[in-house]
Amino acid sequence: MSGGHAHVENSIWMRSLLMAGIFLTIGVVAYGVLVGGIAGFGEDQGLNGDYHDAKDAYYAAKESGVTGEAYDELHHEYVDTHLNYLTFAVAGNTILVMMIVYSVFIGFGGFVNSLKPDADHGDHDDHGHHGSSSPIVLAFGVMLFMIGFPRFAHGAEGMLYGLEFELMDMAMSTTGLVFVVLGIANWWQEDLPFDGHGEQIATATEDMVPFRGQHIRKVGIWVFLMSEVMVFASFFSSYLRMRTGWCTDWAIKSGVEACAGVPEGSVVTASDLIRGDLATLAPGAINTFALIISSYTIVLALKAAKNTNWEVSSNPLMAKLMPTRKAAVRNYLIATLALGSLFIVLKLIEWSHLIAEGFTLATQQGSIFYIATGAHGLHVFIGLLVMLYLVFKADTVGFDEENGQGIEYFGLYWHFVDLAWVVIFPAFYLY
Amino acid sequence: MGEHASKIEQWVEKSPIPMDIYALNFWILIIFTLAEVAAVFLVPEEQKYIVWSILIGVGVIKGYGIAAFFMHLAGDPRPYLWSFVFPFIFVVLMLWGIGLSNPSGITGLPEWCTPFSGTYATSNP
Numbered sequence: 001m002s003g004g005h006a007h008v009e010n011s012i013w014m015r016s017l018l019m020a021g022i023f024l025t026i027g028v029v030a031y032g033v034l035v036g037g038i039a040g041f042g043e044d045q046g047l048n049g050d051y052h053d054a055k056d057a058y059y060a061a062k063e064s065g066v067t068g069e070a071y072d073e074l075h076h077e078y079v080d081t082h083l084n085y086l087t088f089a090v091a092g093n094t095i096l097v098m099m100i101v102y103s104v105f106i107g108f109g110g111f112v113n114s115l116k117p118d119a120d121h122g123d124h125d126d127h128g129h130h131g132s133s134s135p136i137v138l139a140f141g142v143m144l145f146m147i148g149f150p151r152f153a154h155g156a157e158g159m160l161y162g163l164e165f166e167l168m169d170m171a172m173s174t175t176g177l178v179f180v181v182l183g184i185a186n187w188w189q190e191d192l193p194f195d196g197h198g199e200q201i202a203t204a205t206e207d208m209v210p211f212r213g214q215h216i217r218k219v220g221i222w223v224f225l226m227s228e229v230m231v232f233a234s235f236f237s238s239y240l241r242m243r244t245g246w247c248t249d250w251a252i253k254s255g256v257e258a259c260a261g262v263p264e265g266s267v268v269t270a271s272d273l274i275r276g277d278l279a280t281l282a283p284g285a286i287n288t289f290a291l292i293i294s295s296y297t298i299v300l301a302l303k304a305a306k307n308t309n310w311e312v313s314s315n316p317l318m319a320k321l322m323p324t325r326k327a328a329v330r331n332y333l334i335a336t337l338a339l340g341s342l343f344i345v346l347k348l349i350e351w352s353h354l355i356a357e358g359f360t361l362a363t364q365q366g367s368i369f370y371i372a373t374g375a376h377g378l379h380v381f382i383g384l385l386v387m388l389y390l391v392f393k394a395d396t397v398g399f400d401e402e403n404g405q406g407i408e409y410f411g412l413y414w415h416f417v418d419l420a421w422v423v424i425f426p427a428f429y430l431y
Numbered sequence: 432m433g434e435h436a437s438k439i440e441q442w443v444e445k446s447p448i449p450m451d452i453y454a455l456n457f458w459i460l461i462i463f464t465l466a467e468v469a470a471v472f473l474v475p476e477e478q479k480y481i482v483w484s485i486l487i488g489v490g491v492i493k494g495y496g497i498a499a500f501f502m503h504l505a506g507d508p509r510p511y512l513w514s515f516v517f518p519f520i521f522v523v524l525m526l527w528g529i530g531l532s533n534p535s536g537i538t539g540l541p542e543w544c545t546p547f548s549g550t551y552a553t554s555n556p
Contacts, residue, residue, distance in 0.1 A: 210510035222514045229518040237525035254479045275471050288464050295501050296457040303453070408503075415501045422493045426486040430471045 015396055016110020020103035027099025034092030039085055047085040054081040083353055090352040094345045098384075106388055112185040113192065131200075134187035141179025148172025192393055196402030221409045225416050228379075232420045235372040239427060242364055248272065270369040273359055274350075274429050283350040284429040287343045291380075291418045294339035298411045301332035301394075305404030329407070330394035336414070337391055340384045347377050369428055376424055379417050386410055439505060456500040463489045 040048035058078035061071055145152075152173035158165025200216040202209075211219045246267040247259035274280045304310060310325040322328035351370070360366050390410060393399065399407055440452045448455060470485040499505040504512050 210513075211508075214508065214510075218511075222511055226514055226518050229515070230521060233518070233522040233525055237522070240526065250476060250479055253477050278472075281468065281471075285464075285468055289461065292457065292460045292464065295460075295497065296453065299453045299501055412502055415497050418501075419494055419497045422490055422497065426467060426490055430467065430486060431483070 013110040013114040016106050016113075016392060019392065019395075020107035020110075023099045023102040023106065027096040027103075030095035030099070031092045034088045034095070036092075039088040039092065047081065047088060051081040051085040054078045082356060086352045086356055087349050090349050091345050094348045095341075098341060098344060101385075102388055105385055106392060108181070109185060109188050109389065109392070113189055132187065132190050134183045134190060136183075137179055137186065138183030141176045141181075141183055144176030144179060145173045146176070148174075148176060188389060191389075191406070192397060194403060194406075195397075196400075196405065199405070215405065217409055218405070218412075221412050225412065228416060228420075231375070232372075232423070235368070235375060236423060236427065239368045239372060242368060243269075243431075246365070267365065268359065268363075269365045270354060270359060271429055271431055273354060273357060280353070281429065283346040284425060287346050288421065288425050290339045290343050290346075291421050294336045294343075295415050295418045297332045297335040297339065298407065298414055301329050301336065301399075302404055302407045302411055304328040304332060305399040305407055306401050308401050325400070326394070326398045329399045329404075330391060333387060333391045333394050333407070337384060337387045340380055340387065343380050344377060344384070347373070347380075372424060373428060376417070376420055379420070383410075383414055383417055386413075440500070452500050456496045460493055460496050463493050 038047060054074070054077045058074045061074045066074070148171070151169040155165045155167070155169030157163065158169075202211045202214050202216055202219060204212045206212075246269070247256070247262040248267050248269055249264045249272060252259045252262055252264055274284060304322075304325055307325070310328070312319045312324075313322060321331055354366075359369075361370055387410070390399075390407060393406070397403075443450075443452045443455055450458075467486060467489045470482055470489075474482050474485070498515065502515075504515060
């Protein structure tokens with residue numbers, strides 16, 4: 001990171017532990033209410049009890065040869081209670097796991113930084129430009145993780161299901177993860193005290209050189225986004241290529257020549273299961289709005305950070321929520337974090353419903369759907385981890401007109417994730 | 432924030448619209464998303480080309496809104512825009528590749544997408 005540094009007190013690292021505690025509390029409470037309370041742990045409690053009762057009634061009717069409306073009703077009851085149970089159980093489990101990850105991330109980040117002597121955090125005269133090795137360490141870690149991932153998945157499967165596996169199967173990916181953690185921790189250490197002075201700028205003697213006079217970090221983000229366009233384009237074009245060959249109900253009803261004579265229901269896509277009913281479309285639709293709103297809240301965070309004439313709102317509620325510019329930036333980022341987290345929770349609820357209905361990875365349609373939407377969800381989740389760091393920085397060092405560009409650069413990534421969803425949502429959910 | 436206000440941003444600032452470009456863009460995105468979802472429910476399934484047109488049209492408008500104003504491409508120096516647009520050349524090539532590689536796709540795609548139709552081998556002639 002470049003030269004200018006704000007003074008970072010060691011005591012502020014204690015805030016990381018406080019935030020980790022808050023996240024853990026949210027996770028445990030959500031789990032208790034959703035899984036323990038509404039969904040129910042025991043056979044006779046909550047939705048779990050309803051689900052088992054409905055299941056027993058359905059199978060009893062099936063075995064005793066009940067047919068007609070009574071049988072259909074029991075079947076519907078069984079499916080409905082199962083989906084209701086899944087909704088709350090998956091939501092509670094997802095929130096708990098996410099909050100544990102958030103706590104570990106923020107707690108570990110604070111711990112690593114507290115190991116660094118104050119002298120390293122504080123002011124020093126080094127205002128020269130020097131690059132960071134963290135992205136290279138991080139990228140190296142990701143590369144090792146990906147190379148080792150097939151064997152890692154095999155090992156993890158063996159471990160989870162009690163099958164035979166060798167511990168060495170997981171060595172490569174685990175080493176990669178260690179490098180990833182080191183890269184992130186070092187990056188955090190370097191960026192937290194950065195107050196915006198000494199931002200590296202692209203220099204060139206020729207006028208025609210692109211990006212001359214621009215911030216190098218911003219150019220870097222755009223180059224990264226170029227590669228991301230290709231990643232999502234490959235998913236999208238693969239999907240279109242496959243989709244044009246499928247005789248879906250839509251294609252059959254529309255009279256596509258190649259599908260003449262093919263019975264309806266031969267090929268079922270995710271959108272066939274989702275778009276027909278408002279209840280099944282709801283998670284995807286709410287997620288679309290969540291991402292758009294989160295794109296707006298991060299813009300508001302940046303706007304507040306850059307606004308040197310910032311004033312407390314005349315609206316009493318907003319004035320209470322945003323009493324200072326620092327609080328406004330932090331709270332807009334927290335809103336963005338909450339909306340992104342909602343996206344992940346709804347995504348997993350939707351997946352659990354699709355899997356319960358038999359739409360799995362085993363088919364071409366399932367494979368491309370889960371890979372494409374999963375890759376997008378992974379991007380959202382990685383963005384949330386970066387957002388956690390931004391919330392932490394906003395709460396401690398703070399963002400202002402000098403260092404607010406950190407929000408802008410991350411915002412570019414976040415908006416891109418929103419942009420990718422603009423394509424994925426109609427293609428995979430509505431079409 | 433963009434380094435320079437684009438013409439649209441300047442127009443919004445001068446207009447009587449009681450919101451800035453970000454708020455306006457946000458509401459436009461929300462309204463078009465509602466239109467997108469409504470189209471699927473309201474247009475009969477048989478009219479798939481109408482639904483496609485709406486989905487593609489709304490997608491283009493939403494994409495422009497996010498890229499131009501939230502990502503500040505409308506106000507930033509042009510090289511940023513070219514950086515973003517450049518990979519789309521390959522995206523178009525990949526989509527064009529559908530016509531070259533997917534036998535059933537060939538019959539459903541327009542001629543400009545399959546310029547060598549009939550002159551190359553496919554896995555399913």
